[in-house]
Amino acid sequence: MPEQTQFEPNGEKFSLFHGHSEYDQKDKTIAVRIGIEMGKEVKEVPFELRIEIFGVFEVDEDKFPIKFVHNWAEKNAPLILYPYLREHVFSLSSRAGFRGTLLPLFQVPTFYSK
Template sequence: MKLSIEVHDVKTAHSADYQAGNYAMEAGHSDFDTATSTIHVSMRVRAGRFAVDEDNSEADNEEYEKQPVSIWVEVGGVFIVDTEEFPVEQIPHWAEFNAPLIIYPYVREQVYGLSTRVGIKPLLLPLLEIPSFRIVKK
C-alpha cells in the first residue's frame, strides 16, 4: 500500500466548490504462481503533480500541474485461486478485468480518508458501474 498527498493550494482545497480534477487510474498483476495458487493484483490512482507522466499529452500534464492537491494511492491484494473450480488459462483475464473491480472500493476509501485526514474537502472518486453477467461452466 502506498499513500501520499501534497496540498499545494490550501485555500482552494478548502473551498466549498472545490472538486478533484482528472486523475490517472492504473491496475496491474503478477503472473499466476502455480506453487502457491496465488496472483497479486494492484491498483493505483494518481492526481495532481503525481499524475504528470511523459506518456501523457502536454495538455493533460498542464492540467495535472495546476491541481491544488496531488495524491497517490496504491492498494494491492493477493488472491488465492482454486484451480479445480477456475480454469488456469482464464486467470490473467480475470486479474486484468475483474480483480481491479474488487480492489477499487478500497482505493476509493483510501483517497477519501487520506484527503479527510489532512483537513481538505474530501476527495471522492466516482462509483464504478459493474455490468451484470453469469458464469457458464463447460
C-alpha cells in the first residue's frame, strides 16, 4: 500500500481580524472579538478554518479612564484574547486528525518612560 501524504495547514499563513463594541456605560462593559481564517490560500490543504472568540470585559471606571476604553479595546484586548484563540486553533486542528496547527506567538515591545 503506498504511503499517503497528509497535508498540514501552515500556521504562519492566516488572516487575523478583530473588532469591538461600543462601551456600555450602564453595564460598564465592552465586548471584543478576535478571529482567524486559514487554508484559503493553500489549495493542497483539505480544509479551511475560521475561528472567532468573543470576550466581554468589565471596566472599573474608578481605576481606568473611560476616554481610553476604545483605544484599549482596539490595541490591548486582542492580545489578551490571542492565546485563547491560539489554543482553539491547535485543539480543533488536532481533533480533526492533523498535527496541531500552532499560530505564531506575538512579541509585544516594551516601552519605558523616564
